[in-house]
Amino acid sequence: MSDPLVEAALAARARAYAPYSRFAVGAALRTAEGAIHAGCNVENAAYPQGTCAEAGAIAAMALAGGGRIAEVVVAGGGAAPCTPCGGCRQKIREFAAPDTLVRMVDAEGRLLLRATLAELLPHSFGPDNLAGAAA
Template sequence: MNPVSDPLIAAALAARANAYAPYSRFHVGAALRTEEGQIFAGCNVENAAFPEGSCAEAGAIAAMALAGGRRIAELVVAGEGEAPCTPCGGCRQKIREFAGPETPLRMVDARGRVLLHTTLAALLPHSFGPGHLAGNPA
């Protein structure tokens, strides 16, 4: 059992433990909470046919969408090392599809220590989202 008391951080760390990263050996887990309070997690999955792997954030978002979720209320990314493991550019855009500018994002280390607490707007300023397309919600 994970000793971390924050359920979102605990879910991200548990996902990180199951990452498939035989090439980079850089394990990442992500967990998101929906507006309804549901938690979904994902891990990075590498592939010998680089760059056909997938990011932890994408996995968590896919799990949420599969369950019918459509809004991210908060997201945690668990990486390793002393530097925050922030979402890549593609994942920032994927998060933007389901989250607003003020959505909180936390990056934690392998022990669950928060290294960076920020918002989507800070990571993806002047973003392009569903509201920019005619007939779609903001």
Template sequence: MTVLDSLLDAARAAQARAHAPYSRFRVGSAILDEAGAVHAGCNVENAAYPVGTCAEAGAIAAMVAAGGRRIAAILVLGDGDALVTPCGACRQRIREFAAPDTPVHVAGPGGLRRSFTLDELLPASFGPDNLA
């Protein structure tokens, strides 16, 4: 099994557990950390819409809670015909823990659809190094 297969399996399992009673749009995400561990998250909606949590945020929180500090790769899985890339806020969340060349994989029900680098999704970004 490849790393990409492991990320896709973890994201699928998380997506199946998403709490999306309002949009009915389930998203799963999985992160490979610097030690090779995989951490997953799903979207969790809330009746007060701005209070919900994206799948990527959940995966990042799981990584940090488990002791991971760097994102080596991330995969986002969503349904539908369009690419389900991280929202702007999640791109910034990913930036906190990832390098510009970190792969961001986007998948759908049939598997991998496209891969980007973080820098392609969030060019000229503001991050921790700006505060050094």
């Protein structure tokens, strides 16, 4: 069975720029409207200046006018799940609800871990926490 979200994450992973760690990552997200946006990690010789695949996918979504994430797939290498880093979990939270599904797959697209955003980022702080906040 074909899974367009997994396929998009794997295609993005194939385009990753990871000459230093050699750890390619691709991510794809599906918006509430059904659009798919992907991103890959892009490393930099000044290590903290690199960007994560999830951040790239979110930026592509924002550029296309999307606003809500319905599901995320992260494709890494190796036998261990490539979970989003802490910063990316918070970036996903900006556009996703705590019950949003996040799937981690290997380089062949096999499911390694399935979790909700709340399981990955418990007790999160999101835009809804600011609703009605006094200035």
